[in-house]
Amino acid sequence: MTLDDVRSAREGLAGVVRPTPLEYSRALSDRVGGPVHLKCENLQRAGSFKIRGAYTRMARLTPEEQARGVVAASAGNHAQGVALAAQPAGHRGDGVHADRGAHPEACWPPVPTAPGSSRSA
Numbered sequence: 001m002t003l004d005d006v007r008s009a010r011e012g013l014a015g016v017v018r019p020t021p022l023e024y025s026r027a028l029s030d031r032v033g034g035p036v037h038l039k040c041e042n043l044q045r046a047g048s049f050k051i052r053g054a055y056t057r058m059a060r061l062t063p064e065e066q067a068r069g070v071v072a073a074s075a076g077n078h079a080q081g082v083a084l085a086a087q088p089a090g091h092r093g094d095g096v097h098a099d100r101g102a103h104p105e106a107c108w109p110p111v112p113t114a115p116g117s118s119r120s121a
Contacts, residue, residue: 009056016055016088018044050081058082058089066091 020040028036041049058070070091072082 009052012056012059013052016085017051020044046077046081046084048077048081050078051085052081054078054082055085055089058085058091061089061091 020043022037022039025036025038028038039049044051054072061070070082070086072079074080074082
């Protein structure tokens with residue numbers, strides 16, 4: 001990946017994602033002995049940076065790939081980012097979000113079993 005790749009992705013995301021601030025953290029800077037800035041991607045509509053990569057990838061799909069659609073399975077917020085990115089990219093996107101409580105065996109890392117309970121793998 002080159003700086004030109006990053007700049008191209010940034011240009012492609014204009015109007016799709018919110019510009020998010022870079023905030024200086026005095027507490028973390030003091031702790032590590034150097035400047036620390038936090039990129040506030042939690043302010044994105046999906047609550048994370050995931051929409052950036054999802055949209056950039058979908059915008060580069062071939063017509064054959066576009067015809068097949070996009071599916072994301074996630075135990076986190078990636079599926080939400082893909083679903084949100086699909087609309088402005090002009091694709092149908094399905095997101096499957098795993099609920100760690102309902103299906104802990106489908107999650108990685110595995111969800112610890114409570115003492116005294118049993119669960120088959």
